[in-house]
Amino acid sequence: MAFLLRRCFTFFVTILIVMIMTFLVFRIIPGDPALTILGMDAEPEQIAALEKELGTDRPLYEQFLDWAGGVFTGNLGESLRFSQPVSELVIDRIPVTLSLAIMSIVITMFLAIPIGIYSAKKQGSWVDTALSITTQIGMAIPSFWLGIILMLIFGLTFKWFSPTGYVPWSENPSEALNSLFLPSLAIAIPQIAVVVRYLRTTMIEQLQLDYVRTAKSKGLKEKSILYIHVLKNALIPVITIFGMIFADVLAGSLVIEQVFALPGFGRLLISSISYRDLPLIQGMVVIIAFIVLLMNFIIDILYRWLDPRIELK
């Protein structure tokens, strides 16, 4: 219980810091929303009137408290550009970005874990060396470039997957899966490379330990030794990097959405920044931060479940 309380407290404080930072950053960097809306030739009176309407003429702390109060009561404010509540604009786009992120994580886990184990098992062989070179390359390639290449090969040449566009899950789940597969893969590949390398190292470390010898002396099959005895131990350090990977994946999907023309968070966020649509930007950043923190929270609990030596108190 003490653990959960402490964890909730840090969760809240982190969200607050993220809010303060996003709020301040867009007040410090040049570019005034009223000026952007009205254009460079606007009269000073017009600007002043709009600033009063938008509330940007008030002191910073007042503006912040106003906004923060809204956020904690579930009101993210209204977009300047679309004159629509931020929550409404965001809700349409969340499924696209979240689907991308979740699919990438799933692909990463399903490919990285068996490959990592295999590489550790074949330690020192030519397969291991080949895998090590491949993962090195995989880590070095930016995902947007991978996205373009995947689109070119599997979308345009072989036509196995739709190269661009998005079909909502509610309309046609298999089409939705099809449209999200290539971008998810593009995001996942560098992450797979990271996890494979990390898992390989921890597996090799674990394989030297006494309990593996005990497992062998019990006559267990190699499969149960690797996939149950060693993997459960090796996943403990690996699971901690999954928190970072999730943040990476979310950032990656913001970029990949541009490449595959997916109507997700990324496109809305980038266009809102150039428009100085402050309430929309702030709202989206808070939501992204919330998702990442929530994911880390889940990972923390998972970590405690995997390692019984840490008590869930």
Added chain:
Amino acid sequence: MSESVLNVNNLEVNIKSSKGTFPVLENISFNINKGEIVGLVGESGCGKSMTSLAIMGLLPNQAKWTKGEITLSSKQLQSLSPEEMRKLRGNQLAMIFQDPMTSLNPVLTIGYQLIESIKLHLQYPKAKAKTYAIDLLTKVGLSRADKLIYQYPHELSGGMRQRVMIAMALVCNPTLLIADEPTTALDVTIQAQIIDLLKELNKKEGTSILFISHDLGLVHDLCDKVFVMYAGEIVEQATVQELFDNPQHPYTKGLIQSLPLPEKKKERLYSIPGTVPGIHDRGQNCRFSSRCPHVTEHCTTHHPSQIQISKTHVVHCFLSEKGGTTSG
């Protein structure tokens, strides 16, 4: 004659290192009969653990079994496939290890680790396997076994963990139990309890035990027969009585002399000078010659052959050959 459970004949194991291939075990021959407890003693680096791993078929990758036969109750182990060997482990052939703190998997419950063995070898359904697991834990002297199966190794003391290890080894009532320094990491009172447990098992179930130790005192209390190993060879073998009453090899004498006994309280404890030669410096001489107090010219150039002292007592030493010189 009682029936033989394990027979090792002329075993040789080589190890590959960056400097070349070297023998770690040479000419290892011994026999364990049904219901016997046999001690294998020697300093660290003598090849005791390597011998047990060779029997288990768990030699490390760099090590290779190059010569000799191992027979486990009429099964020739060298002719078995890795899969057949795997089925034998945890079944007829079981092993417990030195450090019970690290020998159990830290993230799996005691019950899981015990039940997986039961399911694998005996194909029991889940409920029956669980009952059997509780029975085994009770049999090795653990109380509240029904609660214990849900606990993790870190919640248990060292002695309890070693008992769990023994319970795991007993799943299939093995014909041979190899105990590799099972009490070295435990404190003395717990040590005695584990030794008593092994004795009891031997008496009740007739399990043969190969007890590997560097502690001659424990071997004296527990074993029927003793093999003394030095630098990858067996230098002396005898019954416990013969070995302590009439040790032949200077190395055995040194080991017995270095035992701390109450009557020697005032004296400085004896220790054999020097260390075991590494695998790279073993030539065609008596391997103990560099540390032997009775070394002669002959010892440094020739390898001693086997000398029969009695029906059950064999030694590899030139001193015994000449006779007389070794008494005292």
